[in-house]
Amino acid sequence: MGPATKRFRCARGDGIPTRLLMGAIVPACAWGADLADLDPGTRPPPSGFAQVEVATAKSAEQANTALRKAHAPLDDGWRTEAMVATMQQKLKTIVRAFEDPGDVGSLGWDGMLAADFTCTPFLPANLEEVFEDDAVVVLRPAPGEVLPLAHSGREGLVEAVRAPAELLRGAQEVRKSVKTHRIDLLAEEGVETLHHVGVFGLLEGGSVDQNATWRCRWALQDELEPMLRSIEVVDYEQVRTRAGPGTWFTDCTESVFGANPSFHGQLLFGLEHWSKRIEQIHHSTFLDNYGIAVGDVNGDGLEDLYLCQTGGLPNRLFLQNEDGTVTDRTEWAGVNWLTSTSSALLFDLDNDGDQDLAVAAHYQVGIMENNGEGRFSMAAVLPVADFNPQGLSAVDYDNDGDLDLYVCVDIPPSVLMRPGEQRTSFAYHDAEDGGANVLFRNDSKRGLWAFSNVTESCGLDVNNRRHSLAASWEDYDNDGDQDLYVGNDFGRNCLYRNDGGTFVEVAEEAGVVDQASGMSVSWGDYDRDGLMDLYVANMFSYAGSRITRQDLFKPEADETTRAIYQRFAKGNSLFRNLGGGRFEETGADAGVEMGRWAWASPFADINNDGWEDLIVANGFLSSEDTKDL
Helix, strand or coil, X not given: CCHHHCCCCCCCCCCCCCCCCCCCCCCCCCCCCCXXXXXXXXXXXXXXXXXXXXXXXHHHHHXXXXXXXXXXXXXXCCHHHHHHHHHHHHHHHHHHHHHCHHHHHHCCCCCCEEEEEEECCCCCCXXXXXXXXXXXXXXXXXXXXXXXXXXXXXXXXXXXXXXXXXXXXXXXXXXXXXXXXXXXXXXXXXXXXXXXXXXXXXXXXXXXXXXXXXXXXXXXXXXXXXXXXEEEEEEEEEEEEECCCCCCCCCCHHHHHCCCHHHHHHXXXXXXXXXXXXXXXXXXXXXXXXXXXXXCCCCCCCCEEEECCCCCCCCEEEEECCCCCEEECHHHHCCCCCCCEEEEEEECCCCCCCCEEEEEECCEEEEEEECCCCCEEEEEEEECCCCCEEEEEEECCCCCCCXXXXXXXXXXXXXXXXXXXXXXXXXXXXXXXXXCCEEEEECCECCECCEEECCCCXXXXXCCCXXXXXXXXXXXXXXXXXXXXXXXXXXXXXXEEEECCXXXXXXXXXXXXXXXXXXXXXXXXXXXXXXXXXXXXXXECHHHHHHCCCCCCCCCCCHHHHHXXXXXXXXXXXXXXXXXXXXXXXXXXXXXXXXXXXXXXXXXXCCCCCCCEECCCECCCCCCCCCXX
């Protein structure tokens, strides 16, 4: 295939159980929540939700209102959501039959199928191998292949289920999911829906992962009991993994960290555990983001790890040993802050050959000097006018030989205003009321630390109030200086072209605005044409994809605004660099939009084949309650 259609494959397992990252406690109005997964009417809020103290009566009432609405979509006129809840339960009954090939014929599907029900095979017969190495095999149908509606009635459905169920024979563990991302009311033919169906099985010596898109037609005699008329498999991918020498990843957490008391006494407990035990005076909150920094702090040639934590828990520095294990040297190094810190960066600020440390906390960034042996002392505190610094990035933007520091800022103070500014109302799809990002020029010399805030003078104060979470530098136009892309949480990301140390915001003319929930930014030449391409992580939402296309969603908004909200739900974005300062969006064709609730998203050649792969960290909070709500 040509460079413009270079496609990625999703490989989620390697034959061993993976650690669960999905499963969030989120408000019902959040993009990550799928209202169709709720049991209508009676289920109480999950334990984690109930145990977190609600600060005010107003927020408590908002939470209760959201849950009531989620439980009773018909009361709000959302008949499509009521139908989706029923439809998903029916489809889950079918998908449960994939788990045991010997039990398929005995499952009762009475009351689910219309008299004229038909379906395609659930496992396409002619699969082509599109990728293989020692660890992973990926199979797909031939491009353009349309599966026939070859099966009829209950007997036909039983027959269609047997083939994918056979793949899971003897599975030690099976995980299944059915998610609905489109529902359309048809004039005379009932309802059409699109669903993502995923079935993962852990087998002896490997695993099999089946991901498909089903298009379903429903007869609507009773909107609370729609009957299945047809199921068409319109997209299918099968990923097989095998354990052994070619395995890509192995969980080594315990063997690397296990000798440290801080691992067993602190890190093994999640934020839900600590949120019940740490006073709010420490700014402990499970909704903040906490980053890591990697670098060789003691000059032994091994990469070490610095871990940020919520307020009230000390940040941790782990030094790597020659055998690959790590030793907690936090107190010895002098970096055991109890202040809530969102991110950190290890880099050589004073050009003395060792890694210094920058740590972002509320209203400030601390700069700590490394003595060359891995022990740190405070060298400078850089003030940030706004409350919530997030991502840190270092670059020599002015080509003067030292690294400068860029700070992304999310939230401004709720009660303080900058001189001469008017409060701007919040707009989810196009917010301009966030904190101001800051560029600090490094004027330090060895032994003398100095930084200057040059945000405004160099042109970076344009479109600079957009709740920024992450930024990344790259010379995308190959003119010898570093350009900057900023991912913003609430619409309209920014691309600042560097013209010799002065910046111009060019996201719209370059075609990379990406008006969504920007969580992370990564540059890489994925098609190997010599130009750096751009990948932006956002939040994918099944519920958002279908709800934003319904007439009841923001009926007063124009089509342009509604299209922006639909884009919010579509997931991640891949932009191919065309040269000449222009990009084209290729995420859908490359198969990399659905990263779920995505955060970090680096390019990396995982299997050393010369092609840049993508790793997407996703999820929200792991908790004692594994459901979304």
